[in-house]
Amino acid sequence: MPRIGRWVIALPMALLAIATIYPVLFTANVAFKSRREYVLDRFAVAESFGWDNFATAWTRSGLDRYFVNSLLVTAASVLLLILIGSMAGFAFSHLSFRGSRLLFAGCLGALLVPFQVIMVPFFRVLVDTGLLDTYPGLVLAYVSQFLPFTIFLMTSYYAGIPRDIVEAARIDGNSPFGVYRRIMLPLGRPALVSVAILNALYCWNDVLVALLVMQSSEHRTLMVGITALRGQYSSDIPTFAAGVLIAAVPLLLVYLVFQRQITEGVTAGSTKG
Amino acid sequence: MTVGTASAPARAAELSEGRRWAMPERAWPYLLVAPAVLVLAVFRFYPLLLGANFSLTGDGEQNGQFNGLANYVEIFRDPVFGSALRNVGLLILLLPVAVAVPGLLATFLFLHVPGHRFYRSVYFFPVVLSPVIIGAIFNIVLAIDGPVNVLLGGLGLRPVEWLGDPGIAMFSVVAVHIWATFGMALVIFLAGFATLDRSLLDAARVDGANLAQTIRHVIVPGLSRTIQFVVVTTMIGMLTSMFGLLYVMTGGGPGSSTYLPELYIWVMQGEMNRPALASAASMVLFALMVVIGAAQIRILRRATKEA
Numbered sequence: 001m002p003r004i005g006r007w008v009i010a011l012p013m014a015l016l017a018i019a020t021i022y023p024v025l026f027t028a029n030v031a032f033k034s035r036r037e038y039v040l041d042r043f044a045v046a047e048s049f050g051w052d053n054f055a056t057a058w059t060r061s062g063l064d065r066y067f068v069n070s071l072l073v074t075a076a077s078v079l080l081l082i083l084i085g086s087m088a089g090f091a092f093s094h095l096s097f098r099g100s101r102l103l104f105a106g107c108l109g110a111l112l113v114p115f116q117v118i119m120v121p122f123f124r125v126l127v128d129t130g131l132l133d134t135y136p137g138l139v140l141a142y143v144s145q146f147l148p149f150t151i152f153l154m155t156s157y158y159a160g161i162p163r164d165i166v167e168a169a170r171i172d173g174n175s176p177f178g179v180y181r182r183i184m185l186p187l188g189r190p191a192l193v194s195v196a197i198l199n200a201l202y203c204w205n206d207v208l209v210a211l212l213v214m215q216s217s218e219h220r221t222l223m224v225g226i227t228a229l230r231g232q233y234s235s236d237i238p239t240f241a242a243g244v245l246i247a248a249v250p251l252l253l254v255y256l257v258f259q260r261q262i263t264e265g266v267t268a269g270s271t272k273g
Numbered sequence: 274m275t276v277g278t279a280s281a282p283a284r285a286a287e288l289s290e291g292r293r294w295a296m297p298e299r300a301w302p303y304l305l306v307a308p309a310v311l312v313l314a315v316f317r318f319y320p321l322l323l324g325a326n327f328s329l330t331g332d333g334e335q336n337g338q339f340n341g342l343a344n345y346v347e348i349f350r351d352p353v354f355g356s357a358l359r360n361v362g363l364l365i366l367l368l369p370v371a372v373a374v375p376g377l378l379a380t381f382l383f384l385h386v387p388g389h390r391f392y393r394s395v396y397f398f399p400v401v402l403s404p405v406i407i408g409a410i411f412n413i414v415l416a417i418d419g420p421v422n423v424l425l426g427g428l429g430l431r432p433v434e435w436l437g438d439p440g441i442a443m444f445s446v447v448a449v450h451i452w453a454t455f456g457m458a459l460v461i462f463l464a465g466f467a468t469l470d471r472s473l474l475d476a477a478r479v480d481g482a483n484l485a486q487t488i489r490h491v492i493v494p495g496l497s498r499t500i501q502f503v504v505v506t507t508m509i510g511m512l513t514s515m516f517g518l519l520y521v522m523t524g525g526g527p528g529s530s531t532y533l534p535e536l537y538i539w540v541m542q543g544e545m546n547r548p549a550l551a552s553a554a555s556m557v558l559f560a561l562m563v564v565i566g567a568a569q570i571r572i573l574r575r576a577t578k579e580a
Contacts, residue, residue, distance in 0.1 A: 009381050010388065016378070017395045020452070024402075026420060027410045042420050088309035097302035103310055110317045112566040114513040116535040117559040120548045121323035122316065144316035147309055176301035205403030207517045208539070223405040227521055230409060237413055244409045248402060255401045263397065266457060267464035 024248075031241040038238050053242035061232060063246055065218060066225035073135060073210075073221060074203040077142040081150050081199050082192050084143065089154025090184045094166050095176060104155070110148040115141075115209055123212060133215040141213055142203045150195050153268055157191035158184060194265030197258050204251070222247050321559075327552035336549075344553035348537075353525075354554060357532040360443055361561070364511045364533075367447055371507050372500065375455040379462030380492060383469075393463070397456035404517025407453045412436075412522055415445060436523055439530035446522055446531055450515055457510075458503045465499030505568050512561060534558040 030038055031053055032046035058064050091097070092104045115122070122141070123132070131137030161184070169179045185192075207223040214220055220228070226247050233240040255262070331340045348354045378396065382389045399407065415421055415435035422432035435445045473495065477487045493500070516535050523531040525540065534554055541551035 007387075010386050013378070013381060013386060013388075013392055017392055020395050020399060020456075023410050023414045024399075027413055030413065042423055084308045084312065087305040091302045091305035095302040095305070097299075100302065100306075103306055106318075107309060107313060110313050112562055113317055113321055113559070114509075114562060116513055116516070116538055117555045117562065118317065118320035118324055119538060120542050120551045120555060121320035121327060123542070124323065124548075125316065125320055140312070140316060144312050147312060151309060175298065176305065180305065201401055205405070205517075207403070207405050207520065208535075211520075212543075223403055223517070226405050226409060230412070230521065237416075240409070241413060244406055248406050251401045251403070251406075255398060259394065259397070262401065263460045266400075267461055 027241050028245055030238055031245045033238050035236060035238055053239045054246060056239050057229065057233075057243035057246060061225070061229050061243065062217070062220075063222065063225050063229070063243055066220045066222045067246070069135075069214075069219060070204055070222040073138050073142070074200050076135070076139045077146075077203045078196050078199050080139065080143050081146055082196050085147060085150030085195065086154050086158075086185065086188055086192060087180060088151045089158050089188075090180045091176075092151070092155045093158035094161075094163065094179075094184075104151075107148055107151045110144075111152070115145050119208075119212060126213060132213065133219055135219075138210060138213045138221075141209045142199075142206070145209065146199050146202055150199065153195055153265070154188065154191060156268070157188060161187055191268070193258075194261045194268065197254065197261050198265040201251070201254065201262070324552045324555055327549050328556045330549050332547045332549040344550050345557075348550060348553050348557070353529040353532055354534075354537055356529040357534050357537045360531070360533050361512065363443060364447065364508070367451075368504065368508055368511070371451050371455070371511070372458065372503050374451065375458035375503070376462055376500070378455070379459050379466060380488060382459070382463060383466040393459070396459055399453045400456045402453065404453070404514065405521050407449060408518045408521030411445075411449045437527055439527045442523055442527060443531045446515065446518055447511075449522070450511065450518055453518075454507070454510060454514075458507060461503055461506075462496070462499060465496045469495045501568070505565055508565050509562065512558070512565075534561075 026043075029046055030042070032049045034047075034050075034052075037044070037047060088107065092100060092107075126132040126137050126141075129137075131140065165183060165187075166179055169183050170176075174182060205223060206221075207227065210221040210224050211227075214224065217228075226243055229240055229243045233243075328344055329339060329341060330336070331338045331343070378392075382393055386392070413419060417432055417434060417437065421435065425432060433441065436442050469492070473491050474487065477491050482490070512533070513535060515533055516539065519525060519531055519533060519536050520539075525532045525536050534557065538551045538554045538558065541547045541554060
């Protein structure tokens with residue numbers, strides 16, 4: 001390290017770490033407080049770590065239902081994304097066929113079309129196909145939104161797998177699909193895990209697409225449920241905080257378990273070479 | 274390696290085997306890419322064309338009738354859309370901050386400040402939280418009687434209306450957005466640092482360069498591509514992933530002080546029932562994205578070729 005006092009830098013970094021973590025801890029503490037405790041003293045540690053606020057948010061506000069909706073939609077979207085994305089990634093990286101460059105450019109070009117830009121006509125397409133306010137409608141929305149990124153990552157990952165392996169498998173009598181299923185799918189596991197986790201985070205965390213596609217309240221996803229909870233409990237901050245914590249806990253767990261895969265996925269497309 | 278183009282020997286092998294493969298074999302690549310191409314064609318590119326068409330037609334009673342550029346004229350006269358565009362300008366002005374903060378932090382982490390592993394984990398953690406959760410947390414933290422103002426009061430300062438003052442609200446939201454996303458840029462910078470030539474750093478140290486000189490003459494030139502990438506992705510992130518924050522924290526208010534084009538599109542489509550007008554705003558946002566995204570695609574392409 002160049003000549004500069006390490007601790008002169010370490011101090012602001014420590015302060016920033018506190019600024020990063022404190023708002024979350026504060027909210028977690030509030031979630032365990034009674035309304036009276038919260039009004040009297042915002043900062044004191046909760047007197048008794050009761051679960052009343054969580055029970056209220058979970059059952060009476062329907063978060064239980066929204067939680068299951070989010071799980072279903074996220075799981076289905078991620079499965080479809082890694083299946084469709086890895087198939088295309090294999091074809092683009094290892095099979096030569098007429099029009100492949102054009103199709104690949106088209107798939108990447110879709111990165112330029114964020115959901116906000118096509119939101120209005122997308123709504124019309126869902127109405128026309130009868131997919132509005134349905135689970136398949138939301139799943140297709142997520143798949144179409146995150147597919148370009150998935151294809152890009154899978155293509156660049158598969159491009160790093162030697163062609164000889166594919167050739168050998170072909171000579172052993174595998175069809176291209178056989179090569180995909182027996183060779184590429186297993187070899188692609190590290191990339192697939194990263195892509196799956198990143199896509200799961202995106203789907204779980206989204207609110208815009210879910211607000212647009214899911215019209216009826218029983219189809220709400222968890223994040224939409226949280227925005228509704230805010231209106232419902234605007235004067236009962238502890239219950240609102242409990243709902244927020246319920247929505248955040250799965251993310252905290254995913255982060256703790258998969259931190260390495262998440263950061264690898266984030267950086268995979270950025271700085272190769 | 275260039276995607277989709279076989280090397281010469283591979284192509285030769287393919288030609289010789291081509292005769293052995295039955296016709297359906299040649300169809301395999303198309304079958305493998307078909308689901309992806311279909312999904313993107315139907316749910317991405319077709320709506321884009323449809324939206325371009327909508328933007329040139331009327332709303333309400335004039336639904337579907339061609340009316341030229343009337344919608345575009347109307348949105349550019351709408352003070353709310355004007356406010357949204359001004360806020361885009363503000364984002365561009367704040368972009369250097371959003372890039373420099375993680376860049377500087379990554380530099381410190383790279384130079385192994387005590388506790389760098391711990392800091393890296395902590396800083397990245399908000400990245401996994403959704404904008405809704407973050408917005409909700411900061412609704413509580415920045416409330417007029419919330420902890421930040423309680424702290425200010427303890428210092429003898431007057432409370433600030435972080436989200437209720439039109440002159441302050443947008444800065445609050447952008448600050449929260451940067452708080453939530455700087456960990457992402459930080460990790461990308463760190464990946465860039467991993468490719469940096471160590472010997473240049475050692476040479477700088479031998480020459481007695483201080484930290485500022487090292488950053489200016491070694492790190493910035495060495496990481497130019499990473500910096501480009503972070504600038505582009507941060508800008509796109511600001512234009513397309515603040516909806517959740519805006520929706521939860523301010524709803525565009527007070528007044529129209531925290532509008533961005535994406536929120537304007539949402540309000541016009543959902544609340545005002547003006548889909549054609551919303552489509553015109555969408556096309557303006559798309560034009561912004563194409564300008565920024567063209568740079569991104571160039572960088573991504575280069576990365577794939579070198580993979």
